Amino acid sequence: MRKSLLDIHGMHQKGEKIAMLTCYDASFAGVLESGGVDVLLVGDTLGMVIQGHDTPLPVRLEHVAYHVSCVARGSRTAFLMADMPFGTSQRSPEDTFANAAELMRAGAQMVKIEGGADMAPTIEFLVSRGIPVCAHIGLTPQSVHQVGGFKVQGRDESAARRILHDARTVEQAGANWLLLEAIPRALADQVCDSVDLPTIGIGASPRCSGQVLVIYDMLGLGSYAPPRFVRLFLRETDSIEAAVRLYVSEVKAGHFPDSQHCYSS
Numbered sequence: 001m002r003k004s005l006l007d008i009h010g011m012h013q014k015g016e017k018i019a020m021l022t023c024y025d026a027s028f029a030g031v032l033e034s035g036g037v038d039v040l041l042v043g044d045t046l047g048m049v050i051q052g053h054d055t056p057l058p059v060r061l062e063h064v065a066y067h068v069s070c071v072a073r074g075s076r077t078a079f080l081m082a083d084m085p086f087g088t089s090q091r092s093p094e095d096t097f098a099n100a101a102e103l104m105r106a107g108a109q110m111v112k113i114e115g116g117a118d119m120a121p122t123i124e125f126l127v128s129r130g131i132p133v134c135a136h137i138g139l140t141p142q143s144v145h146q147v148g149g150f151k152v153q154g155r156d157e158s159a160a161r162r163i164l165h166d167a168r169t170v171e172q173a174g175a176n177w178l179l180l181e182a183i184p185r186a187l188a189d190q191v192c193d194s195v196d197l198p199t200i201g202i203g204a205s206p207r208c209s210g211q212v213l214v215i216y217d218m219l220g221l222g223s224y225a226p227p228r229f230v231r232l233f234l235r236e237t238d239s240i241e242a243a244v245r246l247y248v249s250e251v252k253a254g255h256f257p258d259s260q261h262c263y264s265s
C-alpha cells in the first residue's frame, strides 16, 4: 500500500529520517522504491535533467502531470509529491487550487510550492480544501533570475530572519512539510528548532527530518557541475539500485549530509 501523509508524519514524530529522491518515470520509480525511498518527488528539475533546459522555468503544468502519472504507475508504496511549476501558483489561490488539482488527479498526494510568507494565503486555501502542501523556501530555483543564480540564501542577518519568518508563517498557514534548499547549516538548524512540521533538506542540515536529492545528480549524470550538497552515490557502488540503497541508509543513519555537503554561514 502507498505510504500516506500520516505515515510520513509518524516517521517524523518517531525521529525516523525520511529518504526522498526526485523521480520522473516508471522504471526509476520501481528502482527507487525497491531501494527503500520513502518519498518520490516529481520535481520541476525535470526541465533541466529530462528536457535539457538551463532552468526549471520552461516546465509547464502538463509536463509535471504527465511525469506524475508515469511515476504513479511505476510505484506502489512510496509517497508521491509533485512540484507546482513556474507560473502555476502565483496568480491566485483559486487558480493555484485548479492547477494543483490537475496534479492530484494525475496521482500526486501532495504538491510543493515555492515561496514563504507571500504564499501563505494560497497554502491556507489549498490545505483547507484537502490538498497537502510542502512549502519550499531558501533557494527557490524558479526565482533564479531574481536572485542572480542558483546561490546559497540566508547568509546575511536580514535574509536569515526572513527565512525564519517564512518558515513560521507557512507553518501557521497550515503547510504540511517544509523543504529547505541551499541555506547555511546553522540557519537550517534554527528553522528545524522553530517549527514542528517535517523538514526536508537539500543543502541544509542533517538535523532536518529528511533529505532529498535530484536522482540524476546523485548518480553523477548531470550535465552541470554538481552543487556542494550532492554526494555521488553511484561512484561508491556498482549499480543504480545499490547507490539508492546507500543513499537511503546514509540518510536514515543521519550520516548524509555531513559537513562537506552543508554550507557555512
Ligand code: KIV
Pocket: 022, 041, 042, 043, 044, 045, 046, 083, 179, 202, 212, 214
Ligand atoms: O524540482 C526539484 O527537483 C526540487 C528539488 C531540488 C528539491 O525542487
